[in-house]
Amino acid sequence: MRFTDSRLNRIQDKISAGDRLTFNEGLALYDTRDLLGLGALADAVRRKRHGNRAYFVYNQHLNYTNICANTCLFCAFSRKEGEPGGFTLSMDEVREALAQRADEPIRELHVVGGLNPALGLGYYLELLETIRSARPEATIKAFTAVEIDYLSRTSKLSLQETISKLMAAGLSMLPGGGAEVLSDRVHEKLFRKKIDAGRWLEIVEAVHRAGLKSNATMLYGHIETAEERVAHLCRLRALQDRTGGFSAFIPLAFHSKNTALSHLPATTAFDDLKAVAVSRLMLDNIEHIKAYWVMIGEKLAQVALSFGADDLDGTIIEEKITHMAGATSAKGLSRNEMIRLIESAGFDPVERDSFYRPVAGATVPGKETSQ
Amino acid sequence: MTYLQRLYGKIEAAARLDADEALRLYREADLLSLGRLAHGVRNRLHPSPVVTYVVDRNINYTNVCVSGCLFCAYYRAKEAPDAYVITRDALGRKIEETLALGGTQILLQGGMHPDLDLDWCLDLLRFIKTHFDIHIHGFSPTEINCLARNSGIGVPEVLERLVAAGLGSIPGGGAEILVDAVRRRISPNKCSASDWLHVMRCAHTIGLKTTATMMFGHVESDRDIISHLLRIRELQDETGGFTAFIPWSFQPLNTRIQVPPATAVDYLRVLATSRLVLDNVPNLQASWVTQGDKIAQLALTFGANDMGSTMIEENVVAAAGIHFRLPKDEMIRLIESAGYRPVQRTYRYTPVHPEPGP
Numbered sequence: 001m002r003f004t005d006s007r008l009n010r011i012q013d014k015i016s017a018g019d020r021l022t023f024n025e026g027l028a029l030y031d032t033r034d035l036l037g038l039g040a041l042a043d044a045v046r047r048k049r050h051g052n053r054a055y056f057v058y059n060q061h062l063n064y065t066n067i068c069a070n071t072c073l074f075c076a077f078s079r080k081e082g083e084p085g086g087f088t089l090s091m092d093e094v095r096e097a098l099a100q101r102a103d104e105p106i107r108e109l110h111v112v113g114g115l116n117p118a119l120g121l122g123y124y125l126e127l128l129e130t131i132r133s134a135r136p137e138a139t140i141k142a143f144t145a146v147e148i149d150y151l152s153r154t155s156k157l158s159l160q161e162t163i164s165k166l167m168a169a170g171l172s173m174l175p176g177g178g179a180e181v182l183s184d185r186v187h188e189k190l191f192r193k194k195i196d197a198g199r200w201l202e203i204v205e206a207v208h209r210a211g212l213k214s215n216a217t218m219l220y221g222h223i224e225t226a227e228e229r230v231a232h233l234c235r236l237r238a239l240q241d242r243t244g245g246f247s248a249f250i251p252l253a254f255h256s257k258n259t260a261l262s263h264l265p266a267t268t269a270f271d272d273l274k275a276v277a278v279s280r281l282m283l284d285n286i287e288h289i290k291a292y293w294v295m296i297g298e299k300l301a302q303v304a305l306s307f308g309a310d311d312l313d314g315t316i317i318e319e320k321i322t323h324m325a326g327a328t329s330a331k332g333l334s335r336n337e338m339i340r341l342i343e344s345a346g347f348d349p350v351e352r353d354s355f356y357r358p359v360a361g362a363t364v365p366g367k368e369t370s371q
Numbered sequence: 372m373t374y375l376q377r378l379y380g381k382i383e384a385a386a387r388l389d390a391d392e393a394l395r396l397y398r399e400a401d402l403l404s405l406g407r408l409a410h411g412v413r414n415r416l417h418p419s420p421v422v423t424y425v426v427d428r429n430i431n432y433t434n435v436c437v438s439g440c441l442f443c444a445y446y447r448a449k450e451a452p453d454a455y456v457i458t459r460d461a462l463g464r465k466i467e468e469t470l471a472l473g474g475t476q477i478l479l480q481g482g483m484h485p486d487l488d489l490d491w492c493l494d495l496l497r498f499i500k501t502h503f504d505i506h507i508h509g510f511s512p513t514e515i516n517c518l519a520r521n522s523g524i525g526v527p528e529v530l531e532r533l534v535a536a537g538l539g540s541i542p543g544g545g546a547e548i549l550v551d552a553v554r555r556r557i558s559p560n561k562c563s564a565s566d567w568l569h570v571m572r573c574a575h576t577i578g579l580k581t582t583a584t585m586m587f588g589h590v591e592s593d594r595d596i597i598s599h600l601l602r603i604r605e606l607q608d609e610t611g612g613f614t615a616f617i618p619w620s621f622q623p624l625n626t627r628i629q630v631p632p633a634t635a636v637d638y639l640r641v642l643a644t645s646r647l648v649l650d651n652v653p654n655l656q657a658s659w660v661t662q663g664d665k666i667a668q669l670a671l672t673f674g675a676n677d678m679g680s681t682m683i684e685e686n687v688v689a690a691a692g693i694h695f696r697l698p699k700d701e702m703i704r705l706i707e708s709a710g711y712r713p714v715q716r717t718y719r720y721t722p723v724h725p726e727p728g729p
Contacts, residue, residue, distance in 0.1 A: 001379065001407050004414075033710040035672050036407045043403060265701075268708045269665035299635035300665045306402045306636075344634040346402065 005034040011281075012041055021282055026230035029278045035270060042277035042308030049287065050310040054347035055356060056338045059108040059314035060101060063321065064089045064127055068114025070146070072191040074180075074222055076258035076325035078114050088116055091130050098134040101317070108314065108354045109135060111142035112177060121155040121162070125169040132170035139172045139354035145203040145214075146178035149195045159206045167210065173354050174207050176215030176250055182235045183228040190223065190261075201239055208245025213355070216246050216286070220275055221254035221267035229275075233282040240285045247356070248288035248311060251275035253295040257326025272296040273307045280308025288356065294319045297329045302341045311352075312338060375400055382408050385415065388648055393597045397644040402636060409643035409674030416653060417676045422706040423654075423716040426474040426699060427508070428683040430465055432457045432495065436482025438513070440558035442547070442589055444625035444690040446482050456484065459498060466503045469683055473699075476718055478542055478680070479509030489522040489529060493536040500537035507538055508718050512570035513545030516562040526573045534579065540718045541574050543582035543617065549602045550595045557589055557628065568606055575612025580719060583613050583652070587641055588620040588633030596641060600648040607651045614720055615654035615677060618645050619661040624692035635666045639673045646674025654720050659697050660688050667697075668705045677720070678702055678713075 003009055007028045014021060021029075032038055065088040068078035079086035089097070098109075109131055124143070131140055143151075143166070152162040163171075180186065182197035195203070207214055216236050220229055240246050253267040253275070280289045291309035293301035294316065301312055317332035333341075335351070342349040351359045372380075378396055381388070388396065396405070433456045436446035447454040469477060477499075481487070492510070499507060510518075510533060519526045530538075547554060549564040562570075574581050583603045587596055607613050618641050620633035638661075646655050657675040659667035660682065667678060681699045697705075706713040715723045 001404065035669075035709075036403050036410060040403045040407070043401075265704060268705055269669040270709055272665070273669070297663065297665055299663060300669070302635050303402075303639065303666070303669065340631060341634060345636040 001040070003034050003037040005032045005037060008032060008034060008037045008041060015041065015045065015281070020284055023230055023234055026233060026278060026282050027226055029281060030226040030229065030274055035273060038277045039273065039307040042280040043306055045280055045284075046289070046308045046310055052346075052348050053310065053350045054305050054342045054345070055288070055311040055350050055352045056342070057108050057314045057352050057354065058104070058106055058335060058359075059110055059316060060098075060106050061314075061316055061319055062089075062094065062097060062109055062111045062131070064094070064111065064113040065116040065119065066114050067116040067118070069117055070115055070191065070193045072180075072194055073260040074190055074219065074254060074256075076255075077321045081117065088119065091126060094127060094130050095134055098131065102134075105359075106135065106138050107352075107359060108139045108141055110175060110314065110316075111140060112144055112147070112175060115147065115150045117154075121151055121157070121165065124151060125165060128166060128169035128171055140170050141173040141175050141354055142166075142171055144175055144178035145200045145207070146195055148174070148203050148207065149199060159203060160210065163207060163210045163212070167212065172212070173247070174204070174212055174214035176217040176246075176248070177252075179217050179232075179236075180219045181224045181228050182218075182232045183224065186224050186228060197235065201235065204245070205239060205243055208243035213245055213247045215248045215250055215290075217250045217252050218275070218279075219252045219254055221271055222256075222261055222264055230278075230282070233279055237283055237285060240283070244285075246286045248290050249279050249283050249286050250290040250292050250313070251279055252292060255295065255322055255325035255327050259325055267296075269300055272300055273304060276304045276309050277307045293333065294322050294327060294329050298333065298337075298341060302345050305342065305345045305347055312342065375404075379404065379408060382647055383411065385650070387650055390597055390601055393600065393644065393648045394594060396647065397597065397640060398593055402639065405640055405643040405647075406673040409646035410672050412646050412650070413655070413674050413676050420711050421714050422671055422676060422678055422709070422711040423714050423720060423722075424678040424699075424702055424706070425476065425680045425716050425718070426469075426472060426683075427476045427478055427680045428465060428469045428474060429478045429480070429680075429685045429687070430457070430462065431686050432462070432479060432481040433484045433487065434482055434686075435484040437485055438483050438558060438560045440547075440561060441627040442557050442586070442621055442623075443687075444622075444692075445687045449485065456487065462495075462499070463502060465684065466499065466505055470503065470505060472683060473715070474505070474683065475715075475723055476506035476508050476539070479507055480511055480542065480544060481514065483514060483517045489518045489524075489532065492518065493532060496533065496536035496538055506540070506718055508540045508542055509538055511542050511544035512567045512574075513562055515541070515570045516566050526570050527577070530570075530573055530577060530579065534577065538579075540614075541571070541579055541581040543571075543584040543613070543615075546584050546599070547586045548591045548595050549585075549599045550591070553591045553595055564602065568602060571612065572606060572610060575606075575610035579612070580614050581612055582615045582617060582656075584616070585618045585641075585645070586621050587618060588637060589623075589628050589630060596644075597648070600645060604649055604651060607649070611651075613652050614718070615656050616645055616649050616652045617656040617658060617679070618642055619658040622661060622688055622691035626691060635662065638662055638666065639670065642670055642675060643673045659702075660685055664697055664701065664705055668709050671706070671709045671711065677716070678706060
């Protein structure tokens with residue numbers, strides 16, 4: 001089928017020849033009006049890697065504190081110390097949150113929180129150990145590079161030492177958050193107190209060198225330009241060439257409600273699908289692209305499986321961070337709903353663990369917690 | 372060359388699809404190929420990069436209905452505490468608000484209330500036309516069929532009288548799936564498929580423009596969906612009176628049909644297939660009311676060239692628990708960010724504000 005944008009023909013030839021796409025080609029992909037042509041290019045790459053499979057994980061989110069010293073302008077979740085609505089989970093509360101779902105086959109705990117000055121390394125180690133003893137069979141995917149940096153600085157340990165202590169306590173993988181947009185301009189304007197692009201990449205590199213896999217993200221749809229998005233992808237691609245430690249890339253659609261940027265409109269379907277498709281095409285060395293349904297909605301996430309995404313992330317119950325910023329998606333999807341979304345999009349659902357290994361016998365519908 | 376590739380070639384050559392071809396395409400083509408083919412047809416029919424929309428309001432003159440369709444969450448029995456028939460005051464206020472917001476028409480529909488006869492409807496139309504300069508897009512074929520039956524005069528006569536009292540065009544509701552085996556299961560008291568088509572044929576014959584709809588995602592089969600499209604296409608060949616086709620998905624909450632709701636991919640496949648089969652219906656409408664703003668925007672690349680109504684008010688889908696909102700400026704933003712120029716239209720799909728000539 002012909003492309004309505006002739007630039008896509010040349011890009012298709014390069015992809016077929018196995019050539020890497022350039023920064024300018026990334027820009028052309030963002031610029032094209034041939035959305036379905038772009039999707040078809042990304043879909044071909046996705047099918048070559050993953051065939052007809054579409055992955056998801058049975059997971060649980062745990063946000064241990066919302067008290068944060070960073071005050072990023074795009075965040076509706078954080079509270080300052082002493083501000084009403086602030087919370088920090090005690091170990092009893094952590095155990096209780098896990099116990100509430102003890103009879104569910106949870107494979108992954110996604111654990112992130114704010115930078116709470118009251119919490120030292122001891123809290124983090126205890127948190128990991130508590131989760132590991134309550135959920136020995138689940139993978140603990142915890143702490144973004146931002147939290148690792150904070151822990152290393154406050155504990156006055158080297159990055160390597162910090163990471164190895166966390167690993168000894170049960171840390172098995174890092175989520176991809178905190179990258180936002182890897183641009184000094186955007187950093188200066190929106191999240192000055194948070195680590196910058198160079199430090200984020202440095203920490204992730206150290207994590208990969210320590211033998212841990214991580215994800216990578218990009219928060220788009222605020223003040224960033226197309227150039228900054230493509231540059232972000234190129235920086236991730238360059239690091240991946242060195243370490244091979246990124247497991248999945250997850251484009252994150254910005255939600256402005258209750259943030260300091262609430263005047264900004266929501267991302268559109270075109271923005272969201274382009275983010276998925278362009279990342280699939282540019283990130284030729286990252287295995288998985290996630291359509292994060294919490295942020296783009298279940299409907300569009302399902303469609304994104306045909307635009308380069310191979311993973312719908314998790315079943316998740318009680319997603320908090322995006323919903324505090326006005327997300328209208330469900331707060332959780334049951335395993336059956338996840339399977340139905342994938343099958344009705346024409347793909348074969350694969351319930352996976354954190355490392356994309358299929359979970360044996362998992363497609364037999366189990367106990368459902370439909371929300 | 373595979374069967375599907377031959378079909379793709381046929382579509383690109385603007386040849387008409389038969390029932391079996393349409394069914395194979397609907398079932399077997401991958402999502403993006405369907406979308407790209409439908410988008411190609413849309414560009415052929417509407418070469419300028421424009422997406423139209425209408426500013427109007429759904430006014431339901433009553434929620435009392437004897438039809439008792441299993442898919443409906445809106446209707447009430449006459450005796451129900453929240454049953455209503457609209458008052459003239461309330462109706463007048465709603466129309467004033469619509470005009471104040473730049474609206475050009477109202478969509479006037481009701482349940483099939485056993486006590487509201489043809490004269491009541493005629494009075495209602497005359498009241499509106501006496502007091503307001505607004506287009507009335509009203510009374511679906513189901514209601515007209517019911518009025519004809521109860522008044523003992525034929526459909527053509529009922530239509531003549533409604534038009535004389537001020538009716539301007541007819542909405543395509545009540546079509547559901549135009550296959551009687553399906554209708555008997557989901558709406559046993561509603562008119563048959565041929566009754567529905569008969570009203571539309573009569574309307575087109577006297578020059579009334581109408582739309583056509585399809586509600587899918589309940590008990591119908593794939594073949595039923597294709598049959599529905601073909602029945603619309605056949606009548607359109609005969610009359611040319613359909614301005615637009617509007618497929619939407621059944622919303623099961625608060626209804627008596629318990630099925631999981633159709634997904635976004637289901638919707639986009641039906642939409643694209645509609646564009647490919649209905650080669651003689653000029654416009655295809657996206658349904659943001661049932662799909663939300665994101666999928667509605669995406670629909671513009673799967674064959675749709677119209678975003679439907681800003682719907683200052685909508686009650687029926689809302690009763691099934693779906694509350695998407697889309698104000699006019701947001702609709703314009705979605706259209707523009709998809710790369711199109713938004714144009715407010717009339718019921719005939721012509722611009723409300725014609726561009727100045729050269």
